Amino acid sequence: MKIDDTASNASKLPPLTVPAGRPAVTGQASPVKESKTDKVSLSGTAKSASAKEAPIDAAKVDRIRGEIARGEFHIDTDRIAGDMLAGAREMMAHKR
Numbered sequence: 001m002k003i004d005d006t007a008s009n010a011s012k013l014p015p016l017t018v019p020a021g022r023p024a025v026t027g028q029a030s031p032v033k034e035s036k037t038d039k040v041s042l043s044g045t046a047k048s049a050s051a052k053e054a055p056i057d058a059a060k061v062d063r064i065r066g067e068i069a070r071g072e073f074h075i076d077t078d079r080i081a082g083d084m085l086a087g088a089r090e091m092m093a094h095k096r
Contacts, residue, residue, distance in 0.1 A: 042050070067073035 064073060
C-alpha cells in the first residue's frame with residue numbers, strides 16, 4: 001500500500017459550504033434531485049438474518065458494566081488485532 005501526502009493538497013481546494021438539508025454541489029455538476037419515495041428490498045438471506053435475535057447474556061452484560069464503572073474493564077488489543085489480521089488473510093485467500 002502506498003501512502004502519499006494527499007492531505008497537503010486539501011488546502012488547494014476551494015472551501016465548501018453547504019446549507020443544512022441541501023446536497024453539496026461543486027463545479028459544473030447538476031444537483032441531485034430529491035426523491036420523495038426511496039425503496040429498499042432485502043434478499044431472503046438478509047430477511048432471515050434480521051429476523052433472528054442474538055441471545056443476550058444478562059449476567060455477562062452486568063459483569064462488564066460493573067468492570068467499566070470500576071475502571072477495571074480490559075480490552076485485549078492484541079487479540080483484536082490478531083483476529084482482524086486473520087480475517088483479512090482469510091478474505092485474501094478466497095480472492096485467489
